[in-house]
Each structure stands twice: as C-alpha cells, then as structure tokens.
Amino acid sequence: MENTRMYADSATAVPSPTPLPTDDPAPPGAAPASSRRRLLWHLGEMALAMVAGMLLLGPLWELAGTALGVGESLARPEVAALVMATNMTVGMTVAMRYRAHRWHAVGEMAAAMYVPFLLLFVPFRVGLIDADALLLGGHLLMIPAMVLVALRHRHQPSAPVRRHRVVVALAHRWPAVLALLLTVDMWVDPSVLSPWTMLVLPGGYLVIGMARRTLGGRGVLAAQLVGLAVWVALTVGAVLAGGRTADWLVAFGWLAHAGWDVAHHRNRRVVPRSYAEFCVVLDVALAAVMVLAILTTDA
Incomplete structure (x- = not known):
C-alpha cells in the first residue's frame, strides 16, 4: 500500500513527492x-x-x-x-x-x-x-x-x-515502546530469569555483528569477546552460587548490559541504533522486574 509521510510539526498531511519515472521499468506483469x-x-x-x-x-x-x-x-x-x-x-x-x-x-x-x-x-x-x-x-x-x-x-x-x-x-521511539510492551506481562507476576539467559546478552551482539560484518573495526571484535567473557563469568557465578545471591547476580547482569547498550547506541557500531535502543529499555525493565521480584519474595 502507498503510505503518506507526515512532517512532525505539521497539522495536516503532507504527501511524499511523486516518484520520478525510471529509465529501466519493470517487465510487464512484474511488480517493481x-x-x-x-x-x-x-x-x-x-x-x-x-x-x-x-x-x-x-x-x-x-x-x-x-x-x-x-x-x-x-x-x-x-x-x-x-x-x-x-x-x-x-x-x-x-x-x-x-x-x-x-x-x-x-x-x-x-x-x-x-x-x-x-x-x-x-x-x-x-x-x-x-x-x-x-x-x-x-x-x-x-x-x-x-x-x-x-x-x-x-x-x-x-x-x-x-x-x-x-x-x-x-x-x-518504537523500539523503546516495543521493549516496554514485551515486559507488561512480567510486571503482573514478577519473577527472576534463569542465569543462563544472560548468555543471550553478548551473544546477540556477536551474531548481529557477524551477520552485518561490523566486527572488523579496530578493537571491535576484542571488545565483544571481553563482553562475552564477563557475562559468561556472571552466568557461571550465578549458577554456582544459587539462591538469593544468584538472583541478584542475574538482575545485576541484565542492568549492567544496559550500559553496554548505551555505549553501542552512542558509537553506532556493531548493531543498528534501533536494536541498541530496544535492548537498553528491555534490559532496564527486566532488571527492575527482577529486583521487584527479589524484594517481594521471602528469603
């Protein structure tokens, strides 16, 4: 469907300019x-x-x-x-x-x-x-x-x-709005995620970086591997500790990753800015839910 692009500060619709005809039209019966x-x-x-x-x-x-x-x-x-x-x-x-x-x-x-x-x-x-x-x-x-x-x-x-x-x-701000929507259900029944979920945090950046071929800059891959090592250590520590200590380590791991997201949002490296924005809001929201679950659960 054809969409209309709107100017944010306008009270009325402003249609996009009509595209110019191309010199290489699509074959008959085929959509451009x-x-x-x-x-x-x-x-x-x-x-x-x-x-x-x-x-x-x-x-x-x-x-x-x-x-x-x-x-x-x-x-x-x-x-x-x-x-x-x-x-x-x-x-x-x-x-x-x-x-x-x-x-x-x-x-x-x-x-x-x-x-x-x-x-x-x-x-x-x-x-x-x-x-x-x-x-x-x-x-x-x-x-x-x-x-x-x-x-x-x-x-x-x-x-x-x-x-x-x-x-x-x-x-x-649709990435932030989508991230908040994903946590709506968890606010109704707060709980602490499994320690193994922390492996998704650095893993997502590495997978996206390889797919986009954005790990080749100076020190980029090394930084991602250091991040992977840090969150693997947190995961292992939480699994070994168990109990309330593990819960706090998981909450801290997700909250700390929000800082990682902010850094990538600012330098625009490895992942798209929309992904970094989505992740920082999701990480903070999930960390807050887990802290709430810890504080409202008997030791």
Whole structure:
C-alpha cells in the first residue's frame, strides 16, 4: 500500500513527492522491486503491530477476567480465539491508521484476523479438530488473508490524517515502546530469569555483528569477546552460587548490559541504533522486574 509521510510539526498531511519515472521499468506483469519492498515492509509492520496488541492487551484481559469472575469463559477455545483476534486487530488498526490507510482497508484487514477463526469454528464444534488445531489453523489461514488484502490495496492513495506531535514522537521511539510492551506481562507476576539467559546478552551482539560484518573495526571484535567473557563469568557465578545471591547476580547482569547498550547506541557500531535502543529499555525493565521480584519474595 502507498503510505503518506507526515512532517512532525505539521497539522495536516503532507504527501511524499511523486516518484520520478525510471529509465529501466519493470517487465510487464512484474511488480517493481520498490513496490515489493513496500509490500513486505507493510506486512512486517502489521505482524509487529499484531504482536504488540497481544502483548499489551493480553494481560489486561486476564486481569479483567479475574476481577469479573469470567476467567473460565475467556479460557474457552472459541472465546480465546476471538480475544486474540481482537488484540491483533487493535494493534493492526493503530498501525494502519498511523500510516494513513483508509478505513475500508483497515476493515478488510480486520476481517482477515477474524474470518479464519470463524471458519474453523464449525469443524471445531463438530469435533473434527481440537483447540490447538483451531488456534494454529486460524493463524496459518490469517497469513494468506493478510497478503491478499495488502495486495488488493497496495496502489490505493493514502487518506489525509492529522497526527499530534506526541504521537509522532512515540512512533519514532518504537523500539523503546516495543521493549516496554514485551515486559507488561512480567510486571503482573514478577519473577527472576534463569542465569543462563544472560548468555543471550553478548551473544546477540556477536551474531548481529557477524551477520552485518561490523566486527572488523579496530578493537571491535576484542571488545565483544571481553563482553562475552564477563557475562559468561556472571552466568557461571550465578549458577554456582544459587539462591538469593544468584538472583541478584542475574538482575545485576541484565542492568549492567544496559550500559553496554548505551555505549553501542552512542558509537553506532556493531548493531543498528534501533536494536541498541530496544535492548537498553528491555534490559532496564527486566532488571527492575527482577529486583521487584527479589524484594517481594521471602528469603
């Protein structure tokens, strides 16, 4: 779909300039590479928005179900499927409207969330499939449905839209917002992560650095290996110590890695800045959750 780029300090929509014709047009019947990239980018955004909707709204449904005494009803497979579709639709709607897609396109994409589950209710109710097949099948059918809707509207002009500066600022900080959404469920039931999770912290930088070929600078690889050694030592120490000492070491390890993220965000080396921003917020939030769990748990 065609998107409209907005200036942050403007009260009205400002469309992107019309692209100039190229000297090397795409072959007849083939979509231009830029069009395919926009389509894939749009589908990727939809997937992230759907995940964000589930992460943010899922715990709220659980709290509401417990408070209202309808937790068992919400756990029924048919209801759980519709709740999940609703959570994904909310996230998708916010993302599509921010990108200036028109309401009828949003409505069709919402139908792509619900219709697959509704179609599978019949075989589920007559006993041909179980609850796991209902949820898995609904998600699998959802993928081609989303692609069809995206293809149908890929050339549609964007709708005029007005965005508040706060909304634009939040959109620009999407890595931080996504990181906070990932920790929503943990704040409801705080716990301490396994010491082995600390190995993910330096490992992620090494894997991304090798994939992006950004470990070749002077001292870059050495710094990453030193970081790996430090967090391996913390992990081994926590495993050997056990108990409350291990909990504090794990919380400290995640919090210390936030400083590592800040350094990489500032020097723009090894990983993209968006990844470093995501990691620093996630690391601090998880460390805070673990400290809360330690302080609220009896020794």
